Amino acid sequence: MSDREPQAVEPQPVERHLPTEESRDLMALVRDIARREIAPRAAAEEEAGHFPRETFSLLSGSGLLGLAYPAEFGGGEQPYEVYLQVLEELAAVRLTVGLGVSVHTLACHALAGYGTKEQKAEHLPAMLGGGLLGAYCLSEPSAGSDAASLRTKAVRDGDDWVLTGTKAWITHGGVADFCTVLARTGGEGAHGITAFLVPGDAEGLSAAAPEKKMGMKGSPTAQLHFDGVRVPDARRLGDEGQGFSIALSALDSGRLGIAACAVGVAQAALDEAVSYATGRRQFGRPIADFQGLRFLLADMATQVEAGRALYLAAARLRDAGLPFSRQAAMAKLFCTDAAMRVTTDAVQVLGGYGYTADFPAERYFREAKVLQIVEGTNQIQRMVIARHLAGPESR
Incomplete structure (x- = not known):
């Protein structure tokens, strides 16, 4: 901070209305992490374009990457009213972190809401509290607001699906450990789309160079290319055609x-x-x-x-x-x-x-x-x- 900065009273924390003692303790933890671990480095790391993977690891270890999901699978089982206030606190010190937690939560949604019991038991604990970070792959170069026109295809091959296509504007592109991917398995329009859970290191999956953005320079946004990525049917989330x-x-x-x-x-x-x-x-x-x-x-x-x-x-x-x-x-x-x-x-x-x-x-x-x-x-x-x-x- 410049030595020209005027002296002033330190802003007071936002007064929050949290429903339980547990949620109040949670918010105290979030504020402590934000103040000690995130805020001091935020400006310099954003300017340098540094992705704070260590911060997300800390948040995962502190139970803050699965707040909105069931405790049965390692989540925090907090109401959305509480989870969103946590996001606000994190975004106030560094948007790269707050929005990153929001995107990770979005990437977990399909599995948590539509996966089978076996799928949840196998994958959710690591996604919610095991240090993993997710990406959500819906948009494409030619399908942004018109998401129902996406062209990435998933073709059935025995017990597998083979994914081919390109996703665009993917937050955590190139650094995510798993991706929730929407791909076309049927005809045109919204009814031919299916959701898949794809490992970040799957063979045939690659990331383009990150976009050069005017802000959020520490958060990588990149195209993801699916070149014959093979995904078992056991990683299909929901029914065929239910993806949209x-x-x-x-x-x-x-x-x-x-x-x-x-x-x-x-x-x-x-x-x-x-x-x-x-x-x-x-x-x-x-x-x-x-x-x-x-x-x-x-x-x-x-x-x-x-x-x-x-x-x-x-x-x-x-x-x-x-x-x-x-x-x-x-x-x-x-x-x-x-x-x-x-x-x-x-x-x-x-x-x-x-x-x-x-x-x-x-x-x-x-x-x-x-x-x-x-x-x-x-x-x-x-x-x-x-x-x-x-x-x-x-x-």
């Missing part, structure tokens, strides 16, 4: 993860802006005393609180077993748009310093943008919400 519905159910939950990460980034930007504004003096007093800055900070704080309330409300519906797809799309849309606004305003509060790498505001600004794109662009979220309100558009 499995993918959609995973994305509903994944969108809440992105919403929580967005609130974490926005909270970090707000904290930085408040700290700077209360420490920076102009015209003989802190700039936070000027009404223009006070109102800007108030609007930023309101966006953060509203986003948090929205994702938690959706999480409580999910925890209660109620439909939450519309609310998940709303949370993803609102929280990520709010993160973009709040981080933009944080740069403005810091003025020229906000545009320099001496302060983290510019990193938050660059990172917020990707959250409006991943797990379905915000234009797609508006389509999902409108479909729930008015039904599918007529042709």
